[in-house]
Amino acid sequence: SIPPGVLPLRCQPPVWGRATRQPPGFPLTPCRAFSNNKIQVELDQSSGVATMKFKSPPVNSLSLDFLTEFCISLEKLENDRDCRGVIFTSAVPRIFSSGLDIMEMCGKSTEHYAEFWRAVQEMWLRLYGSNMVTVAAVNGSSPAGGCLIALTCDYRIMVENPKFSIGLNEAQLGIVAPFWFKDTFVNTVGHRVAERSLQLGSLHPAPEAHKLGLVDELVPEEKLQEKAAAVMAQWLALPDHARQLTKSMMRKAVLDRLVAHREEDIQNFISFISKESIQKSLRMYMEMLKKKKS
Amino acid sequence: SIPPGVLPLRCQPPVWGRATRQPPGFPLTPCRAFSNNKIQVELDQSSGVATMKFKSPPVNSLSLDFLTEFCISLEKLENDRDCRGVIFTSAVPRIFSSGLDIMEMCGKSTEHYAEFWRAVQEMWLRLYGSNMVTVAAVNGSSPAGGCLIALTCDYRIMVENPKFSIGLNEAQLGIVAPFWFKDTFVNTVGHRVAERSLQLGSLHPAPEAHKLGLVDELVPEEKLQEKAAAVMAQWLALPDHARQLTKSMMRKAVLDRLVAHREEDIQNFISFISKESIQKSLRMYMEMLKKKKS
Amino acid sequence: SIPPGVLPLRCQPPVWGRATRQPPGFPLTPCRAFSNNKIQVELDQSSGVATMKFKSPPVNSLSLDFLTEFCISLEKLENDRDCRGVIFTSAVPRIFSSGLDIMEMCGKSTEHYAEFWRAVQEMWLRLYGSNMVTVAAVNGSSPAGGCLIALTCDYRIMVENPKFSIGLNEAQLGIVAPFWFKDTFVNTVGHRVAERSLQLGSLHPAPEAHKLGLVDELVPEEKLQEKAAAVMAQWLALPDHARQLTKSMMRKAVLDRLVAHREEDIQNFISFISKESIQKSLRMYMEMLKKKKS
Numbered sequence: 001s002i003p004p005g006v007l008p009l010r011c012q013p014p015v016w017g018r019a020t021r022q023p024p025g026f027p028l029t030p031c032r033a034f035s036n037n038k039i040q041v042e043l044d045q046s047s048g049v050a051t052m053k054f055k056s057p058p059v060n061s062l063s064l065d066f067l068t069e070f071c072i073s074l075e076k077l078e079n080d081r082d083c084r085g086v087i088f089t090s091a092v093p094r095i096f097s098s099g100l101d102i103m104e105m106c107g108k109s110t111e112h113y114a115e116f117w118r119a120v121q122e123m124w125l126r127l128y129g130s131n132m133v134t135v136a137a138v139n140g141s142s143p144a145g146g147c148l149i150a151l152t153c154d155y156r157i158m159v160e161n162p163k164f165s166i167g168l169n170e171a172q173l174g175i176v177a178p179f180w181f182k183d184t185f186v187n188t189v190g191h192r193v194a195e196r197s198l199q200l201g202s203l204h205p206a207p208e209a210h211k212l213g214l215v216d217e218l219v220p221e222e223k224l225q226e227k228a229a230a231v232m233a234q235w236l237a238l239p240d241h242a243r244q245l246t247k248s249m250m251r252k253a254v255l256d257r258l259v260a261h262r263e264e265d266i267q268n269f270i271s272f273i274s275k276e277s278i279q280k281s282l283r284m285y286m287e288m289l290k291k292k293k294s
Numbered sequence: 295s296i297p298p299g300v301l302p303l304r305c306q307p308p309v310w311g312r313a314t315r316q317p318p319g320f321p322l323t324p325c326r327a328f329s330n331n332k333i334q335v336e337l338d339q340s341s342g343v344a345t346m347k348f349k350s351p352p353v354n355s356l357s358l359d360f361l362t363e364f365c366i367s368l369e370k371l372e373n374d375r376d377c378r379g380v381i382f383t384s385a386v387p388r389i390f391s392s393g394l395d396i397m398e399m400c401g402k403s404t405e406h407y408a409e410f411w412r413a414v415q416e417m418w419l420r421l422y423g424s425n426m427v428t429v430a431a432v433n434g435s436s437p438a439g440g441c442l443i444a445l446t447c448d449y450r451i452m453v454e455n456p457k458f459s460i461g462l463n464e465a466q467l468g469i470v471a472p473f474w475f476k477d478t479f480v481n482t483v484g485h486r487v488a489e490r491s492l493q494l495g496s497l498h499p500a501p502e503a504h505k506l507g508l509v510d511e512l513v514p515e516e517k518l519q520e521k522a523a524a525v526m527a528q529w530l531a532l533p534d535h536a537r538q539l540t541k542s543m544m545r546k547a548v549l550d551r552l553v554a555h556r557e558e559d560i561q562n563f564i565s566f567i568s569k570e571s572i573q574k575s576l577r578m579y580m581e582m583l584k585k586k587k588s
Numbered sequence: 589s590i591p592p593g594v595l596p597l598r599c600q601p602p603v604w605g606r607a608t609r610q611p612p613g614f615p616l617t618p619c620r621a622f623s624n625n626k627i628q629v630e631l632d633q634s635s636g637v638a639t640m641k642f643k644s645p646p647v648n649s650l651s652l653d654f655l656t657e658f659c660i661s662l663e664k665l666e667n668d669r670d671c672r673g674v675i676f677t678s679a680v681p682r683i684f685s686s687g688l689d690i691m692e693m694c695g696k697s698t699e700h701y702a703e704f705w706r707a708v709q710e711m712w713l714r715l716y717g718s719n720m721v722t723v724a725a726v727n728g729s730s731p732a733g734g735c736l737i738a739l740t741c742d743y744r745i746m747v748e749n750p751k752f753s754i755g756l757n758e759a760q761l762g763i764v765a766p767f768w769f770k771d772t773f774v775n776t777v778g779h780r781v782a783e784r785s786l787q788l789g790s791l792h793p794a795p796e797a798h799k800l801g802l803v804d805e806l807v808p809e810e811k812l813q814e815k816a817a818a819v820m821a822q823w824l825a826l827p828d829h830a831r832q833l834t835k836s837m838m839r840k841a842v843l844d845r846l847v848a849h850r851e852e853d854i855q856n857f858i859s860f861i862s863k864e865s866i867q868k869s870l871r872m873y874m875e876m877l878k879k880k881k882s
Contacts, residue, residue, distance in 0.1 A: 154493065171834050174827040182837055187485045191775045192801060195838045199742065199831050200823065213486060235494065239468040239575070243493050246465050249476055250489045281827070448787065481779045507780060529788065533762040533869070537787050540759050543770055544783045 038066045040091060041073050048084040049232050050077050055091040059098035062145045066101070067119040074126050084236055085133035087228045088149060090140050094164070099144030105273050106282050117269040120145070121262060124180060127152045129255050131244045133235040137228040139221060142166040143203055144177075150215070151184045154235065154247070157227050160218035162205040167214070171201030174281040176272070178265060183254040189213045332360045334385060335367050342378040343526050344371050349385040353392035356439045360395070361413040368420050378530055379427035381522045382443060384434050388458070393438030399567050400576050411563040414439070415556060418474060421446040423549050425538045427529040431522040433515060436460040437497055438471075444509070445478045448529065448541070451521050454512035456499040461508070465495030468575040470566070472559060477548040483507045626654045628679060629661050636672040637820050638665050643679040647686035650733045654689070655707040662714050672824055673721035675816045676737060678728050682752070687732030693861050694870050705857040708733070709850060712768060715740045717843050719832045721823040725816040727809060730754040731791055732765075738803070739772045742823065742835070745815050748806035750793040755802070759789030762869040764860070766853060771842040777801045 038056035043049075052073060054060040062070075077083045090096045104116045127134060127149065136150040138158040147166050150156050158164065168185055170177045177185075177198060185194045193212050197204070209215045219227045235243070258265065272278060332350035337343075346367060348354040356364075371377045384390045398410045421428060421443065430444040432452040441460050444450050452458065462479055464471045471479075471492060479488045487506050491498070503509045513521045529537070552559065566572060626644035631637075640661060642648040650658075665671045678684045692704045715722060715737065722741040729752045730738055738744050738754065746754065756773055758765045765773075765786060773782045781800050785792070797803045807815045823831070846853065860866060 155490070171826050171830040174830045176830050176833040176837070179837060187489070189486070190484055190778055191838070192777070195775070195835075196743070196804075198834050198838065199826070201826060201830075216490075238465050238493065238495060241571075242465040242468045242470050242495075245470045246493045247489075249470070249473060250485070250492065277829075449784070481783070483780070484778055510784075532759050532787070532789060535865075536759040536762045536764050536789075539764045540787050541783075543764070543767060544779070544786065 037069065038063075039069045039073055041077070043077070043080070043083055045082050047229075047233070048082055048236065049229070050083050050086045052077075052086055052088050053091040054089070054097055057092050059095045060090055060092050060146070061098045061101040061103075062120070062123075063101040064104055064116050064119055067116075067123050071119070071122050071126055074123075074130070078126070078130060078132060083132065084240060085135065085232045086130075087135045087137050087225075087232060088153065089137040089225070089228070093140065095140040095146075096136075096138045096142040096164075096166075097146030097149060098141075099146045099148070102282055102286055106279065106286065110270055110274065113270045113273055114266050117266050118262075121180075121258060121265065124148065124152055124184075125255065125258065128184065128251055129248070131240070131247075133232060133243075135228050135232050135235075137224050138164070138166065138215065139224055140164055141203075143169050147214075148181055148184065151188050155217075155231055156215040157217045157219055157224060157231065158206050158209065158215040159221045159224055160206055161221065162207055165203040165205045166209045167201070167203040168198055169201040169203050171199060172203075173201070173285055175278065178269070179261075180254065180258045180265075183257065187251075187254060331363065332357075333363045333367055335371070337371070337374070337377055339376050341523075341527070342376055342530065343523070344377050344380045346371075346380055346382050347385040348383070348391055351386050353389045354384055354386050354440070355392045355395040355397075356414070356417075357395040358398055358410050358413055361410075361417050365413070365416050365420055368424065372420070372424060372426060377426065378534060379429065379526045380424075381429045381431050381519075381526060382447060383431040383519070383522070387434065389434040389440075390430075390432045390436040390458075390460075391440030391443060392435075393440045393442070396576055396580055400573065400580065404564055404568065407564045407567055408560050411560050412556075415474075415552060415559065418442065418446055418478075419549065419552065422478065422545055423542070425534070425541075427526060427537075429522050429526050429529075431518050432458070432460065432509065433518055434458055435497075437463050438467075441508075442475055442478065445482050449511075449525055450509040451511045451513055451518060451525065452500050452503065452509040453515045453518055454500055455515065456501055459497040459499050460503045461495070461497040462492055463495040463497050465493060466497075467495070467579055469572065472563070473555075474548065474552045474559075477551065481545075481548060625657065626651075627657045627661055629665070631665070631668070631671055633670050635817075635821070636670055636824065637675065637817070638671050638673070639675045639677065640665075641677055641679040642685055645680050647683045648678055648680050648734070649686045649689040649691075650708070650711075651689040652692055652704050652707055655704075655711050659707070659710050659714055662718065666714070666718060666720060671720065672828060673723065673820045674718075675723045675725050675813075675820060676741065677725040677813070677816070681728065683728040683734075684724075684726045684730035684752075684754075685734030685737060686729075687734045687736070690870055690874055694867060694874065698858055698862065701858045701861055702854050705854050706850075709768075709846060709853065712736065712740055712772075713843065713846065716772065716839055717836070719828075719835075721820060721831075723816050723820050723823075725812050726752070726754065726803065727812055728752055729791075731757050735802075736769055736772065739776050743805075743819055744803040745805045745807055745812060745819065746794045746797060746803040747809045747812055748794055749809065750795055753791040753793045754797045755789070755791040756786055757789040757791050759787060760791075761789070761873055763866065766857070767849075768842065768846045768853075771845065775839075775842060 038054070040053040040055050042051050052070075056063075056066055060066070074086070077086055100120065105113070108116075134153040136153040136156045138150050138156060140159070141164045142150055143166070147168050150166065158166065168177050168181055182194065182198060185198065189197070189212055196202075197212070204212060204214060206215070206218055210218050217227070332348070334347040334349050336345050346364075350357075350360055354360070368380070371380055394414060399407070402410075428447040430447040430450045432444050432450060434453070435458045436444055437460070441462050444460065452460065462471050462475055476488065476492060479492065483491070483506055490496075491506070498506060498508060500509070500512055504512050511521070626642070628641040628643050630639050640658075644651075644654055648654070662674070665674055688708065693701070696704075724738040724741040724744045726738050726744060726746040728747070731754070735754050735756050746752065756765050756769055770782065770786060773786065777785070777800055784790075785800070792800060792802060794803070794806055798806050805815070
């Protein structure tokens with residue numbers, strides 16, 4: 001139903017920067033079952049439920065390419081009348097998503113930082129404001145931006161393995177989660193838990209995350225997809241229109257805040273990330289990760 | 295102390311629409327013990343505690359007449375210096391209140407919808423902003439507007455029977471709770487529980503409602519009135535003035551929001567409820583209720 | 589590093605009223621270890637952690653002198669590069685702090701009330717906005733303003749003795765906690781718990797306070813200092829800059845609100861406290877305390 005090369009946007013703002021620069025003849029794969037490089041999408045037409053599987057080894061990091069694919073895929077589902085809900089999960093063992101790709105924030109141009117940050121904003125705006133039911137099936141660790149994706153869904157189910165952890169751990173890296181990460185966190189776990197967890201940059205093992213309300217439910221790994229489908233069916237039993245209006249009522253204030261301060265937020269990100277001290281600590285962090293690997 | 299036919303209003307806004315149109319000679323029953331059609335009011339002068347018993351079978355639905363009586367009764371108590379607290383409970387077995395009367399929202403004129411919605415607003419404005427201590431003794435199920443009455447009190451005690459449930463289940467009927475229902479809900483259970491419960495239109499059995507913080511306490515049915523009296527005594531042990539100022543400080547932001555957007559909220563209600571799709575789904579719901587009865 | 593007689597202020601507003609009137613030659617004790625009349629300060633330079641011990645028997649009440657010392661001491665530590673965190677505790681057995689000194693609010697001049705209230709505001713503004721990690725080691729009861737100090741820290745550890753209680757019990761005295769006490773309370777325990785606790789003027793025994801989230805942790809009295817040091821070490825493991833920016837993001841809205849309404853808040857306090865009815869009830873309360881003592 002979507003003509004190739006045209007990306008219909010659900011609503012005027014937010015317009016996702018990159019999409020408008022897509023060359024007109026860009027061949028989009030057919031909507032019903034498509035897979036690009038980093039995300040695999042399947043739509044079960046009988047249930048109206050799509051699954052978006054993150055498949056960007058080694059750790060599903062949120063690179064500009066990943067975010068681009070994410071937004072295009074989400075947009076296509078959003079505009080597909082046969083799709084009413086999406087389950088997000090990982091095809092990579094033991095990791096849901098490691099969060100924003102540090103490579104995109106290190107040693108790049110101001111223009112690149114702006115483009116990257118706009119894509120992060122766009123991902124959140126589209127997902128937090130989605131009309132579809134969104135369920136995170138968290139089958140691995142989920143730090144920083146990975147945690148944000150989960151928080152931005154309507155419901156979070158996590159594998160009960162205490163080796164898997166989740167949290168906005170930006171402070172550990174010497175950086176600060178932006179205000180809309182914080183707003184999403186506060187809306188989920190309340191002000192006090194957010195204040196403590198964000199300042200400590202805590203990564204909460206699954207059982208603790210559940211206790212704090214960061215995830216709604218824990219299940220054994222082999223039950224995860226079944227449980228996600230059952231939760232989805234429960235949410236889809238409601239009439240879409242009333243559910244969507246209710247969701248919008250709950251989330252509008254926080255969404256509007258980023259829409260109103262979007263360019264300012266990009267400038268803040270650029271000036272923060274461009275600091276030599278921040279660049280240095282990110283480089284050190286990457287060195288550490290490389291040593292860990294080898 | 296209140297001359298017949300005059301309804302002294304505690305404060306300028308909110309002025310309750312209907313009251314001003316009350317004919318001057320309308321004979322109000324004496325304040326100390328009065329019963330109209332749908333609500334039975336008793337004031338124990340020694341304790342300063344009134345009880346308002348909902349007595350509108352079969353399900354204490356909040357019709358325009360019920361809301362009118364509710365506001366008049368509450369206003370009389372509010373202006374009675376001998377009354378410092380009110381306990382709300384039901385005289386109908388197994389139901390506290392079934393919420394807004396669907397008959398008032400189905401196949402009526404725009405003027406009627408406006409009058410009805412203004413009365414719903416008025417009930418909430420007066421109750422949420424009451425200077426008296428308000429305790430809900432929830433002795434039966436309490437969906438939608440029934441739940442709102444409970445949430446709007448200072449304290450909620452519910453019979454521990456798991457067959458009794460409570461919640462803002464509007465979404466189940468294809469309609470949306472207005473923003474001030476939502477604000478009251480969020481102030482009680484926090485953002486996350488509200489987001490999930492409102493989108494699913496959940497009716498929570500008493501034990502679950504207690505766990506979520508939707509009610510403060512569970513008691514066996516035979517202990518309910520005794521417990522309500524004990525809680526009331528605890529709250530009345532505080533000096534009225536400091537307690538009232540504190541209550542106002544906690545609730546002012548949310549009250550002010552409706553006062554500022556009252557006419558807009560009425561227009562929203564009218565345009566929403568007048569939609570043929572909504573009318574159709576309300577008619578179907580009423581059919582279902584009728585079949586259930588017979 | 590701080591020249592005697594000069595009190596460098598970390599940021600322009602808030603300017604603490606009294607400090608500017610300090611005589612130029614006022615001899616400040618050296619920063620590293622100083623003790624005035626009412627508060628004993630020790631800085632462990634190896635860990636970068638200071639301890640502020642309240643030592644103003646019989647009950648560490650927050651007099652104008654106490655608040656003055658508190659602010660000067662905090663300011664000195666804030667400007668000392670060797671100090672990264674402060675632990676607040678009491679040197680008086682069984683009491684952390686009894687809160688605002690009623691003597692300062694009874695039978696004094698308007699000017700005195702203004703000066704006193706400005707000092708209370710200043711204490712809160714400096715502590716809630718502190719760049720240092722602040723840990724309350726609550727080793728005794730902590731009503732009203734004593735509770736506020738604990739709430740204003742980053743983390744609260746309380747001795748598990750159920751005879752020690754904590755809460756904003758202003759309503760019990762017929763007075764009302766100002767909006768920024770309330771904001772701090774809501775940010776800690778959420779709206780519902782705050783609404784109920786503030787209206788009832790509840791003093792919560794340690795175990796209940798822990799259950800409500802008013803304190804983060806309970807320990808046996810003999811483990812308190814050790815635990816406070818361990819918590820402090822955990823918070824100091826984070827890079828200061830990211831932690832400080834995160835803290836500021838979480839607290840800015842509430843801090844800004846007092847800064848914007850500071851003079852208005854002082855006027856409110858003066859007109860409230862000057863009422864004969866309030867003066868009378870404070871006098872009665874003091875009589876009661878005197879009788880209790882003898």
